[in-house]
Amino acid sequence: MPELPEVETVRRGLERLIVNKTIKAEEHDTQKGFPNNPEEVAQFLIGATITAVRRRAKVLLIDLSTGYSLLVHLKMTGQMVYVDDAARFGAGHPNDSLIHELPDRSTRVTLTLKEGGKLFFNDQRKFGWMKLLPTELIMETPFMQKVGPEPLEATFTDEVFISRVRRRKNSPIKAALLDQSVLAGIGNIYADEGLWGAKIHPSTLVRDVTDKQLRELRTELQTVLKLAIEKGGSTDRNYVNAEGKKGSYMDFARVFRKENTPCPRCGMTIMKTRVAGRGTHICLHCQPEPQHA
DNA sequence: CACTTGACCTGTCCGC
DNA sequence: TGCGGACAGGTCAAGT
Numbered sequence: 001m002p003e004l005p006e007v008e009t010v011r012r013g014l015e016r017l018i019v020n021k022t023i024k025a026e027e028h029d030t031q032k033g034f035p036n037n038p039e040e041v042a043q044f045l046i047g048a049t050i051t052a053v054r055r056r057a058k059v060l061l062i063d064l065s066t067g068y069s070l071l072v073h074l075k076m077t078g079q080m081v082y083v084d085d086a087a088r089f090g091a092g093h094p095n096d097s098l099i100h101e102l103p104d105r106s107t108r109v110t111l112t113l114k115e116g117g118k119l120f121f122n123d124q125r126k127f128g129w130m131k132l133l134p135t136e137l138i139m140e141t142p143f144m145q146k147v148g149p150e151p152l153e154a155t156f157t158d159e160v161f162i163s164r165v166r167r168r169k170n171s172p173i174k175a176a177l178l179d180q181s182v183l184a185g186i187g188n189i190y191a192d193e194g195l196w197g198a199k200i201h202p203s204t205l206v207r208d209v210t211d212k213q214l215r216e217l218r219t220e221l222q223t224v225l226k227l228a229i230e231k232g233g234s235t236d237r238n239y240v241n242a243e244g245k246k247g248s249y250m251d252f253a254r255v256f257r258k259e260n261t262p263c264p265r266c267g268m269t270i271m272k273t274r275v276a277g278r279g280t281h282i283c284l285h286c287q288p289e290p291q292h293a
Numbered sequence: 294c295a296c297t298t299g300a301c302c303t304g305t306c307c308g309c
Numbered sequence: 310t311g312c313g314g315a316c317a318g319g320t321c322a323a324g325t
Contacts, residue, residue, distance in 0.1 A: 001317085001318070001319090002319090003319090058319075058320095073319080073320085074319090075301095075318085075319050075320075076302090076317075076318050076319060077302090077303080077304095077317095077318095106303090123302095124302085124303060124304070125301085125302045125303050125304080125317090125318095126301080126302050126303075127301065127302065127303095127318090127319070127320080128319090142321095143320085143321095167295090168295080168296085169295090170295070170296070171295080171296065171297095175296080175297090178318095178319085180319085180320080187318075187319070188317095188318055188319090189318095236317085237304090237305090237317075276297090277297080277298070277299095277318090278317095278318065279316080279317075279318080
């Protein structure tokens with residue numbers, strides 16, 4: 001669920017809440033993957049000041065004064081939540097919050113800050129990970145080597161999008177959008193939303209999608225990603241921002257999780273099906289089924 | 294090389 | 310009520 005808008009929302013929250021603060025202590029459970037090297041944690045994490053919080057694709061990059069960075073991937077159910085020492089979840093905004101008390105049983109890593117407050121990495125399904133890495137080596141990791149362009153940067157032009165998507169000519173267009181080496185940050189929610197916006201059936205093979213449709217799709221993806229960031233992301237089940245609060249994009253979603261409701265464009269009932277191994281939401285009137293797929 | 298499928302996990306929901 | 314199975318969906322390894 002955390003896709004580009006959710007990770008970007010967390011990034012913005014963390015930037016506001018933890019930059020210039022110093023990590024005093026670290027605790028973790030026995031989850032594989034962290035700490036990757038306890039000696040590095042002692043030397044380069046404990047006592048480090050957080051200098052910046054960046055994002056590339058769906059990965060958070062928390063830069064430290066020691067020349068190391070903490071990389072975090074939330075995968076499906078990961079959360080990065082900052083709590084100050086006086087926080088009481090749900091107080092005043094009971095509908096905003098999914099979290100009542102931290103740590104809870106999904107907490108994997110807890111960072112205590114010298115200035116007060118704690119940062120929790122929670123992950124119910126344990127697919128997510130946290131890694132400590134020298135900052136200068138981030139871009140040499142296999143994922144960073146292969147990941148595609150950021151869809152909201154000015155360099156992400158129609159030409160760039162079309163040429164990269166065309167590498168997957170025999171794939172359904174939805175599979176191509178989910179491929180992080182084609183472009184960064186799209187997941188199941190925004191793939192469905194963008195394809196509905198561009199009126200393309202998700203099963204259509206890339207070779208059967210016209211350049212004109214791909215130009216519309218690029219525009220739709222950018223529009224929906226920007227709107228989702230503005231709404232603080234989508235909370236389907238687990239996602240919360242850096243303050244433990246839900247995002248509201250699901251209130252604006254046109255097809256995702258809207259099966260059996262009317263299409264906001266034509267009124268036909270939205271269907272749920274399966275494409276590229278994923279639950280997929282479509283309006284068959286707006287997104288006619290391709291002939292050969 | 295292009296493409297698809299299964300594995301990794303846990304919690305929830307649905308049918309019997 | 311209990312229980313098995315499907316499902317949720319990001320990424321990588323292994324398979325065709």
